[in-house]
Amino acid sequence: MANGTRVKIITGVVILLAAAFVLLAFYMIPRIYNLSASVDFTAGDGVYENPLMGYVNWARHPEEAQTGQLVYIDVTWAEWEPREGHFDIKGLEERNHIKRWKDEGKHAVLRFVCDMPGSEKHMDIPQWLYEKTADGIFYDTDYGKGYAPVYDNPEFLEAHGKALAALGSYCSQDTFVSYVQLGSLGHWGEWHTKYEDGVPPMPDAEVCWKYAGQYADSFIHARLLMRRNYVMAVDGGMGLYNDMTGLPGDTLEWLDWQENGGAYETPGRQIPYAPVKAVWNNAPVGGEFTGELPLEQMLGEDLEQTLSLIDRSHMTFIGPRAPEGEMLASDGAAEILKHLGYRYRISHMDIKMDYFRQSFKVELVWKNDGAAPIYFEWPVMMYIYDAEGNRRYWEGVDVDLTQLTPGKTVTTVNDIPFNDLFRKGYTIGIGILDPQTEEPGIELAMNKRYQDGINIIYSYDGNAGTVFGEE
Numbered sequence: 001m002a003n004g005t006r007v008k009i010i011t012g013v014v015i016l017l018a019a020a021f022v023l024l025a026f027y028m029i030p031r032i033y034n035l036s037a038s039v040d041f042t043a044g045d046g047v048y049e050n051p052l053m054g055y056v057n058w059a060r061h062p063e064e065a066q067t068g069q070l071v072y073i074d075v076t077w078a079e080w081e082p083r084e085g086h087f088d089i090k091g092l093e094e095r096n097h098i099k100r101w102k103d104e105g106k107h108a109v110l111r112f113v114c115d116m117p118g119s120e121k122h123m124d125i126p127q128w129l130y131e132k133t134a135d136g137i138f139y140d141t142d143y144g145k146g147y148a149p150v151y152d153n154p155e156f157l158e159a160h161g162k163a164l165a166a167l168g169s170y171c172s173q174d175t176f177v178s179y180v181q182l183g184s185l186g187h188w189g190e191w192h193t194k195y196e197d198g199v200p201p202m203p204d205a206e207v208c209w210k211y212a213g214q215y216a217d218s219f220i221h222a223r224l225l226m227r228r229n230y231v232m233a234v235d236g237g238m239g240l241y242n243d244m245t246g247l248p249g250d251t252l253e254w255l256d257w258q259e260n261g262g263a264y265e266t267p268g269r270q271i272p273y274a275p276v277k278a279v280w281n282n283a284p285v286g287g288e289f290t291g292e293l294p295l296e297q298m299l300g301e302d303l304e305q306t307l308s309l310i311d312r313s314h315m316t317f318i319g320p321r322a323p324e325g326e327m328l329a330s331d332g333a334a335e336i337l338k339h340l341g342y343r344y345r346i347s348h349m350d351i352k353m354d355y356f357r358q359s360f361k362v363e364l365v366w367k368n369d370g371a372a373p374i375y376f377e378w379p380v381m382m383y384i385y386d387a388e389g390n391r392r393y394w395e396g397v398d399v400d401l402t403q404l405t406p407g408k409t410v411t412t413v414n415d416i417p418f419n420d421l422f423r424k425g426y427t428i429g430i431g432i433l434d435p436q437t438e439e440p441g442i443e444l445a446m447n448k449r450y451q452d453g454i455n456i457i458y459s460y461d462g463n464a465g466t467v468f469g470e471e
Contacts, residue, residue: 035360035423037351037465039458043369044345044445047334051434051441052178052374053341055328056109056288056319059096064324071101072320073110073177076124077163080112084128084159087166098176105437107178109286109317110222112167113189114151114160117144125149129159141197143187151185151211152203160184161214168218175436178376179284179317180222181241182215182233190227190243192264201266208232208271223284223375229258234274239283239375245318246298247290251309280314280372281405287313288321295323299332306332307339314371314406316341343370344401345446346430346457347409358418362428366399366410369445374401378442379433382414383454387425387462393417397430425462429454 049069057064059071073096081087093099101108116124121138123130124146130136133156136149149156164184171177183189186202195201202208212232215224225241226233233240240258244250256262258279263270279285289295298306310318317340323333348365362382380397399412431440431454440453449456449468459466 035353039349039467041346041446047337048443052107053316054337055322056317058320062097069106070317071106071108073108074113076113078124078126081126081163102176108176109179110177111181111189112183114184115146115148115187117146117187121145123147139199141194148199150200152207164214164218172220175221177222180219180224182226184211195266204269205271225286229273229276231272231274234276240285242287244290245287246306247292284316284375285314286317288319295327299330303332310339316372341370341372342368342374343445344368345444359415362414364412368404368406373405381431383429384416385427386421425460427459429456
């Protein structure tokens with residue numbers, strides 16, 4: 001055999017052995033260091049005090065509102081615009097402790113009201129507006145006492161648009177006011193009146209469309225909810241709220257309107273309901289517990305019935321009539337919280353090292369075990385820490401939580417640049433950022449370690465990987 005041929009053969013063998021060694025190294029190193037992993041996580045069964053869901057308490061009452069993540073603000077027109085064109089922002093902020101709740105990272109449910117039945121004769125519209133219109137009626141019914149305006153008065157409607165635009169402009173400076181309940185028409189702003197007792201009826205559908213349009217034009221960031229699934233609510237992509245939560249007859253009727261449609265009947269006119277299937281997949285459902293039954297009964301002997309009604313409604317929040325004080329600490333109140341809003345978690349994770357690309361691939365399977373999604377686009381971040389706990393890398397996770405509705409799963413993949421420090425150890429954390437605070441603030445409903453808004457889901461110490469028990 002010629003020397004040249006022998007050299008070529010030896011060179012080829014050397015190259016093949018080197019290639020085999022390199023391939024073996026790429027195959028073995030991740031396994032020697034246990035850098036790759038496949039992990040199943042378990043669903044959590046706890047109560048998670050997460051943003052934009054749960055019980056809602058009066059913003060005006062700090063002792064009650066300091067618990068939970070949502071506060072309730074009702075604004076009467078008389079409070080908001082005591083003089084024509086003068087909007088009392090300072091009074092609104094002071095009465096409702098808005099600075100405090102913003103500083104604490106809470107969010108608000110707001111309702112603008114023109115007629116709030118009470119125990120004494122009064123008006124909830126400004127005196128100057130009454131003097132301009134003066135075509136409503138002071139009433140005294142089993143609802144209480146108050147003043148019911150004539151809502152299709154053109155002057156009233158025009159002034160309402162200006163007042164609402166000013167309120168919307170104030171609220172749209174940030175995302176603190178996250179839900180707005182329409183509001184404005186009818187007793188308590190619930191879009192119905194006690195016309196059978198001589199109170200002016202609701203306006204016709206054409207006028208109702210105008211009021212709904214004023215809300216849609218005024219509130220940029222907030223999600224809108226209406227008391228009933230009127231056609232303008234469904235066409236406008238609004239959510240719904242049920243202020244008779246826990247009362248079987250009224251709640252089942254409310255659910256039937258959603259299933260089959262119908263109409264609200266007033267003398268000589270109808271306001272149609274539009275059928276809407278699974279409204280919670282795209283728009284929020286809220287409301288408060290009925291005043292017809294004691295909370296102790298709904299959260300105690302009737303708990304299973306209450307839970308069934310809430311589950312069928314797919315509610316995200318309940319209040320301001322909601323448990324407080326000792327009642328909030330009850331088992332029934334805690335159980336109901338488990339049935340409200342979202343419960344996001346990761347069910348499975350695969351970590352695969354790729355030495356050719358100098359990266360490791362993190363594949364996550366996401367689920368939502370809750371009643372509804374979140375309705376705002378909060379970005380999801382992945383954080384990688386070294387063995388000393390220093391954050392070395394972070395990037396977004398491509399998951400739209402607004403689309404992760406109950407029963408769906410979504411798989412995401414992140415390619416993390418490999419740092420040689422990671423052989424000594426690394427930790428993976430997941431954070432979901434509140435655009436209002438720009439800080440992470442959602443706890444995943446799964447086994448993990450939760451600290452400073454970050455869900456620590458996996459840690460590698462240089463020898464083996466670790467997952468965490470539910471805390």
